[in-house]
Amino acid sequence: MVKTLGVLTSGGDCAGLNAVIRAVTTHAIRHYGWRVVGILDGTLGLMERPLRTRELTLNSVDDRALREGGTLLGTTTKGDPFAFRMPDGSVRDRSADFAEGVRETGLDALIVIGGDGSMRISARLCAEAGIGMVGVPKTIDNDVHGTEYAVGFATAINVVVDALDRLQPTAASHHRVMILETMGRDTGHIALNGGIAGGADVILIPELPYTLQAVAARINEVLTHNRPHALVVIAEGVRTMEGVAVRAGHKGGPGLVGSYGGIGHYLAEAITDLTGAETRVTILGHVQRGGTPSPRDRLVASSFGVHAVRLVAEGKVNRMVAWQNRSVVDVPLSEVTIGARSLSVDDPLILTARGLGIYVGEMMGA
Numbered sequence: 480m481v482k483t484l485g486v487l488t489s490g491g492d493c494a495g496l497n498a499v500i501r502a503v504t505t506h507a508i509r510h511y512g513w514r515v516v517g518i519l520d521g522t523l524g525l526m527e528r529p530l531r532t533r534e535l536t537l538n539s540v541d542d543r544a545l546r547e548g549g550t551l552l553g554t555t556t557k558g559d560p561f562a563f564r565m566p567d568g569s570v571r572d573r574s575a576d577f578a579e580g581v582r583e584t585g586l587d588a589l590i591v592i593g594g595d596g597s598m599r600i601s602a603r604l605c606a607e608a609g610i611g612m613v614g615v616p617k618t619i620d621n622d623v624h625g626t627e628y629a630v631g632f633a634t635a636i637n638v639v640v641d642a643l644d645r646l647q648p649t650a651a652s653h654h655r656v657m658i659l660e661t662m663g664r665d666t667g668h669i670a671l672n673g674g675i676a677g678g679a680d681v682i683l684i685p686e687l688p689y690t691l692q693a694v695a696a697r698i699n700e701v702l703t704h705n706r707p708h709a710l711v712v713i714a715e716g717v718r719t720m721e722g723v724a725v726r727a728g729h730k731g732g733p734g735l736v737g738s739y740g741g742i743g744h745y746l747a748e749a750i751t752d753l754t755g756a757e758t759r760v761t762i763l764g765h766v767q768r769g770g771t772p773s774p775r776d777r778l779v780a781s782s783f784g785v786h787a788v789r790l791v792a793e794g795k796v797n798r799m800v801a802w803q804n805r806s807v808v809d810v811p812l813s814e815v816t817i818g819a820r821s822l823s824v825d826d827p828l829i830l831t832a833r834g835l836g837i838y839v840g841e842m843m844g845a
């Protein structure tokens with residue numbers, strides 16, 4: 480019998496996390512009468528002393544949570560407890576601190592709302608701590624295996640489409656080529672979905688090779704035959720022709736290699752050189768992660784939260800809830816913790832883009 484259920488958010492935030500927390504809390508308390516404990520700042524809340532947790536009640540997670548971006552529990556991208564970077568720069572395995580934190584909090588099971596990296600780390604942590612885990616996929620990148628949707632993706636697409644809707648009139652007014660750089664890490668789900676829905680003429684994604692000549696040819700075609708402006712979407716993980724990943728420097732934080740950021744400027748320069756067109760670059764950045772969750776994200780988040788609690792109640796742990804063929808299902812964690820889910824080169828949306836005349840990169844195997 481599960482009595483105390485933990486819930487945490489891990490990795491980069493996105494819209495819809497609070498909607499998941501609300502659904503988990505509501506269903507666990509109302510339907511099963513369990514106690515729900517929120518863990519603050521991802522795994523850190525259970526590793527630090529004093530423990531950092533927050534009792535979740537029907538009143539503390541009310542209908543406002545459905546509408547709010549971010550995560551009321553806080554999150555971290557620093558916390559691999561198996562290789563934890565200490566303030567003095569040394570790296571330590573702190574998984575035992577996490578297991579001890581689980582025992583001290585009295586958790587019987589843990590719901591982890593995270594991306595593929597968080598699923599992998601948390602699955603191992605929970606196994607070592609001796610509790611069952613259920614994962615809820617979230618990431619604007621939508622690159623978690625086993626699910627068609629991760630929480631946060633739909634809202635990010637809305638942001639991209641809104642940006643293109645705003646860039647189109649200014650592109651048209653000034654006869655410019657506007658380049659919009661999206662997030663997505665090593666995958667092009669955001670760029671492809673947002674680019675098609677927002678009417679882009681060129682969409683570049685990390686999964687498909689491209690040539691600058693082909694980009695220029697498509698833009699010249701648009702400028703010559705259709706209209707004196709064009710829209711280009713490029714995913715941040717696209718590399719230069721020399722295979723270099725463009726990264727943005729960050730101040731503070733974990734001092735990692737830095738996130739992607741800036742490939743849009745490389746492309747803009749090449750487009751101007753090859754076509755003579757005037758270009759401007761917009762790097763969308765973290766606005767894709769914030770804001771009010773879209774209705775689809777609220778629906779996915781609510782369905783995921785309820786299903787995750789049900790799985791715990793039925794003892795079906797070490798699984799991740801997933802969205803497949805318009806319903807909520809669940810899949811073994813072992814099937815999803817295998818790295819990021821890239822776009823397949825014959826993804827139906829790639830075929831749609833080509834059918835619309837959008838240049839999305841070279842045909843593979845052609």
Ligand code: F6P
Binds near residue numbers: 715
């Ligand atoms: O994984 C989500 C994401 O927003 C990526 O799209 C992006 O590359 C990265 O996180 C940015 O990370 P940070 O918030 O650490 O800059």
